[in-house]
Amino acid sequence: MKSTKYILAGLVALIVMASPPSEILAQGMQVTSAKVYIKQNEFDKAEALLTEALEKDSEHKDANFYMGYVRYTQGRYGDLLTHWGKFEQKKLGRRERDMHKKVVKDLYQNAFNKGVEAYNAQDWPTATSMFRVAADPLIKKDPRDFQPETMLGFTLVTSDQIDEGIVVLEKVVKTDPSNLGVWNGLLNGYIKNNDHPNIIRAYENYMPLSDQVDANDYYRLGRSHAVLGDTLKAAEVYEAGAKAVPDEMNFYLMSSEIHVQFNDIPKAAEMLENARKIDPVDLKILNNLGILYYNMKEYAKAIEPLEMLVEVEPLSIDGWQNLGDAHFGLAKVAREAGDTEKATEYSTKGTEYEDKSKALMRSGEGK
Numbered sequence: 001m002k003s004t005k006y007i008l009a010g011l012v013a014l015i016v017m018a019s020p021p022s023e024i025l026a027q028g029m030q031v032t033s034a035k036v037y038i039k040q041n042e043f044d045k046a047e048a049l050l051t052e053a054l055e056k057d058s059e060h061k062d063a064n065f066y067m068g069y070v071r072y073t074q075g076r077y078g079d080l081l082t083h084w085g086k087f088e089q090k091k092l093g094r095r096e097r098d099m100h101k102k103v104v105k106d107l108y109q110n111a112f113n114k115g116v117e118a119y120n121a122q123d124w125p126t127a128t129s130m131f132r133v134a135a136d137p138l139i140k141k142d143p144r145d146f147q148p149e150t151m152l153g154f155t156l157v158t159s160d161q162i163d164e165g166i167v168v169l170e171k172v173v174k175t176d177p178s179n180l181g182v183w184n185g186l187l188n189g190y191i192k193n194n195d196h197p198n199i200i201r202a203y204e205n206y207m208p209l210s211d212q213v214d215a216n217d218y219y220r221l222g223r224s225h226a227v228l229g230d231t232l233k234a235a236e237v238y239e240a241g242a243k244a245v246p247d248e249m250n251f252y253l254m255s256s257e258i259h260v261q262f263n264d265i266p267k268a269a270e271m272l273e274n275a276r277k278i279d280p281v282d283l284k285i286l287n288n289l290g291i292l293y294y295n296m297k298e299y300a301k302a303i304e305p306l307e308m309l310v311e312v313e314p315l316s317i318d319g320w321q322n323l324g325d326a327h328f329g330l331a332k333v334a335r336e337a338g339d340t341e342k343a344t345e346y347s348t349k350g351t352e353y354e355d356k357s358k359a360l361m362r363s364g365e366g367k
Contacts, residue, residue, distance in 0.1 A: 050070065065083070067083045085138060186202045203217065213244060225237060238254045269292045287306070
């Protein structure tokens with residue numbers, strides 16, 4: 001019985017050996033022929049043969065390697081990655097390993113440079129594609145190099161693929177938390193998304209690193225605190241902004257308004273007085289300061305900035321009205337003190353200034 005089994009096994013082996021070339025042999029011949037065409041730079045012919053080989057076995061190592069190489073010559077780098085992702089480099093032959101090493105080195109630089117060119121030309125699809133290639137682990141060999149990921153994140157955020165761009169940049173900043181450019185890219189993404197908690201987080205990391213923080217940074221950071229309900233923190237930011245950009249009058253005004261909301265009138269007035277030291281004739285500062293002193297019942301102090309206001313802008317409707325009100329306030333104090341002469345003097349001036357305000361309104365000349 002055993003001898004019969006051996007005879008049958010031998011007959012099967014002879015039948016297989018005598019069969020026409022198998023699919024595997026045919027595939028090998030196609031790859032071999034494709035290699036010849038590649039040496040002759042006849043890439044179209046090589047592509048046709050490799051396509052047939054991969055139709056038989058889409059995982060074939062050599063077919064995928066050489067099809068990837070053909071895609072490299074065609075500039076179809078994304079397709080190259082698809083093919084080269086199907087084998088391990090160490091399992092290639094020596095010649096193929098040498099080719100692989102050279103292509104990877106050239107491809108990284110080519111893809112990154114093309115990505116930069118496309119980015120500068122605002123060709124976002126091409127820039128995105130090229131930076132993805134340069135950032136691919138198959139191509140990028142230095143684990144400390146995050147230039148491709150950084151540029152990919154910038155491109156995605158700029159082209160309104162914001163969420164993916166943020167994910168990419170967050171991964172980069174975890175490895176390099178002092179990277180000013182990456183924090184700036186994240187800021188752009190979070191600002192576009194109106195993500196106020198992360199705007200604050202990004203600014204808290206970005207501002208200490210940057211020597212080019214401008215007024216807009218303080219405005220955005222303050223606004224984010226205000227939107228989240230922490231208006232006193234917003235006031236702190238605006239006050240820091242006033243120190244960093246002293247001639248930005250809105251910082252003093254916005255901080256002052258917040259302190260008024262919290263009934264801290266002296267602090268509000270202090271901010272406006274600081275602003276006057278920088279710009280003594282800013283009309284909004286002068287008017288708001290006069291109103292604050294009026295509300296504090298410090299009528300004499302209110303008069304001085306309001307007089308300056310109407311001197312600088314004689315057509316100010318509010319300036320004349322507020323100056324009149326300050327004099328009416330002084331008249332009331334004088335009456336309460338029993339000084340009717342002074343009360344009449346202040347009241348007369350108050351009426352004069354109030355009439356000027358009304359006249360400007362009626363004439364249409366007022367501002």
